[in-house]
Amino acid sequence: MRTIYPLGNKAEKYILQNSFRRKISRGKYLLKPGEFCSHYYYIHEGVLRAFIKEDNKEITTWINPENEITTSIRSMTRSEPSLEYIQALENSELYVMSFESLQKMYTLFPVMNIVIRMLLTEYYAASEERSYICRLPSAEKRYDHFNASRPELVNRIPLKYIASYLGMSEETLSRLRSRKTPVK
Template sequence: MIKKPALIPVKSCYEILHFFNKIHTVSPAAADFLLANTKYITVRKGKYLRSPIDQEDVVYFIVKGLIRGFIKDEGKEITTWINEENNIVGSIRNMGLDEETDEYLQALEDCVVIEISRRSLDHLYDKFYEANIIGRKILEIYYRDAEERAYLCRLPTAEKRYRRFASTRSVLVGRVSLKYLASYLGMKEETLCRVRAKYQRPEKR
């Protein structure tokens, strides 16, 4: 049975407000609503934030740690994305659809996240115009990230996929375990070890 993450008893979640304010100024009324309808959650490494059995539709802002999304295909885990601090994550495969998702969200490190329900997000969109601007900007980020993942998985060789990842997500190269990175890049773990060793080896002059 998957255990629910633990709540941290704090008064407010200013990190997510700061994140939104960097995109567009948040009005005092919207800020009050946001801070009243978010909560901190701690998640231990290896634990799940979400699985297909969960009914509540929420998204998370990563304050600290590393999270991956994955699906299962015939018992095999396929990592679909990996994100670090200052990213908003959630199950977007069924976004806007009244149906269950087949996606899991798992902490790859001890994490602190801020949770907000989609119902609260919808209220922000309905009542505060700036929330729609912020939402559009975040959607643009999602789209660019999805386009990069689509490009990455179409590169024909394992070496090209790793080199692309190392150049565009260098901050994650040393943080993600080989098992999950290999799954994300669509290669066997031993292939990743070989490619990474070649990539790190200095070229002969």
């Protein structure tokens, strides 16, 4: 967070005292539908994804790597059960802070309102990106856009999750990738 805006020693100390480290193994869940989410997760190492199930089909709604903060916003802010799964795609190390601690931090350290506003702006833009990708008419355009906007994930995430995120079959994604890969 200090790379976003100077926090000050007291705010940094508060964050350290009110958060804890959690490791989660690849394939394990942080959250399942019907559970309540009450924490924010900073991804120190690894990758998380969220997905929903529709007719036994998994639909990936987001994929977040290191240095991102994630949660189930709807569940937390509305105090309602989650509709989504949050799963580790790699062995991951997270730093976790409760919703209550974050709310208290806003009051104790007004500078955090600036930091969070800057983060929210960034995450709203990412949400807009996801919305944009969903509306692109062709699988090729969706893949090209993903490849351009999230190059760090293209060869890191299993194809089935990228395909699910892009709204196409794994076979279609595989064909697109093979056409785009230069022959040596």
